Amino acid sequence: MTSHHMRMPVNSRALAVLIDGFVWLLLGTSLSYASVNDITCLRTIQASLEDPLNYLSSSWNFNNGTEGYICKFTGIECWHPDENKVLNIRLSGMELKGEFPVGVSNCTSLTGLDLSNNNIYGTIPSNISKLVGFVTTLDLSSNNLSGEIPVNLSNCSYLNVLKLDSNQLTGQIPAELGLLGRIKTFSVANNRLTGQVPQFGNASIPAENYANNAGLCGAPLPLCRGPPKKTHTGVIVGAAVGGVTLAVLAVLIAMLFCKRRVSKKKKEDDPEGNKWAKSIKGAKGIKAS
Ligand SMILES: *[C@@H]1O[C@H](CO)[C@@H](O)[C@H](O)[C@H]1NC(C)=O
Ligand SMILES: *[C@@H]1O[C@H](CO)[C@@H](O)[C@H](O)[C@H]1NC(C)=O
Numbered sequence: 361m362t363s364h365h366m367r368m369p370v371n372s373r374a375l376a377v378l379i380d381g382f383v384w385l386l387l388g389t390s391l392s393y394a395s396v397n398d399i400t401c402l403r404t405i406q407a408s409l410e411d412p413l414n415y416l417s418s419s420w421n422f423n424n425g426t427e428g429y430i431c432k433f434t435g436i437e438c439w440h441p442d443e444n445k446v447l448n449i450r451l452s453g454m455e456l457k458g459e460f461p462v463g464v465s466n467c468t469s470l471t472g473l474d475l476s477n478n479n480i481y482g483t484i485p486s487n488i489s490k491l492v493g494f495v496t497t498l499d500l501s502s503n504n505l506s507g508e509i510p511v512n513l514s515n516c517s518y519l520n521v522l523k524l525d526s527n528q529l530t531g532q533i534p535a536e537l538g539l540l541g542r543i544k545t546f547s548v549a550n551n552r553l554t555g556q557v558p559q560f561g562n563a564s565i566p567a568e569n570y571a572n573n574a575g576l577c578g579a580p581l582p583l584c585r586g587p588p589k590k591t592h593t594g595v596i597v598g599a600a601v602g603g604v605t606l607a608v609l610a611v612l613i614a615m616l617f618c619k620r621r622v623s624k625k626k627k628e629d630d631p632e633g634n635k636w637a638k639s640i641k642g643a644k645g646i647k648a649s
């Protein structure tokens with residue numbers, strides 16, 4: 361009976377040790393998996409960008425298996441210097457060329473991405489929040505980005521700093537960006553943007569951060585004037601349709617008037633024609649009978 365009582369704690373202790381081991385195994389696996397992801401992340405970024413001045417190729421050497429070796433790479437800051445987990449990527453002014461490096465999504469603990477002053481072209485990915493969902497700083501300024509600012513940026517809810525100035529961005533700035541509750545710095549100067557600027561709840565954005573665009577309006581810029589575009593389009597379409605209808609009517613009336621005058625003239629000036637017509641009628645009548 362005592363032996364039976366003794367066996368239970370021993371068994372549960374064994375179980376606890378087993379569970380502990382399992383938890384550590386899981387944790388270890390997930391940690392090393394995270395590192396593998398971050399190494400893949402940097403490898404993919406390097407592979408996707410042209411590097412004419414060899415900033416990356418001279419520093420980003422992946423032949424070193426030491427834990428934390430990527431933390432010494434140019435532009436890379438890790439959470440801990442001895443752990444391959446990337447905190448920030450700062451690659452400003454390196455003449456890097458290519459599309460936005462989507463491989464950055466494998467740096468799953470990234471809080472800052474600075475690719476400013478390079479030659480990044482193409483559009484900002486429409487699923488940007490899936491790629492850098494936890495960044496507090498995103499600086500893509502002074503590049504060659506085109507197309508519209510994706511509404512999905514409003515899902516990067518940790519953003520404090522969003523710099524998109526000095527690109528070739530077009531269209532309207534999504535009003536949803538106003539939902540970014542932590543934003544302190546927002547700049548889209550020197551693009552080709554139009555329409556109403558977003559209204560941020562807490563931040564006050566200076567007007568110069570909107571300067572040199574195709575036609576932005578709304579505080580802190582002058583208010584957007586006139587009715588919204590749809591009404592404008594409606595009025596224009598309405599006027600066009602009305603104008604065309606009037607023109608067609610006028611032409612129809614003119615044609616009718618001319619026809620009448622011509623036929624009247626014919627009746628008056630060409631009695632022969634009338635006779636001829638009567639003779640046909642007569643012939644028809646004969647034929648029918
Ligand atoms: C790996 O990187 C560490 C830290 O930079 C360095 O001390 C070590 O010499 C490197 N080893 C090899 C084989 O490159
Ligand atoms: C992320 O890494 C995995 C392997 O670790 C790879 O298969 C995948 O293509 C990477 N994703 C991107 C966007 O590069």
Ligand SMILES: *[C@@H]1O[C@H](CO)[C@@H](O)[C@H](O)[C@H]1NC(C)=O
Binds near residue numbers: 511512513514515
């Ligand atoms: C933001 O994320 C939510 C939840 O994942 C999603 O339902 C929504 O469509 C996203 N918004 C945009 C603009 O992508």
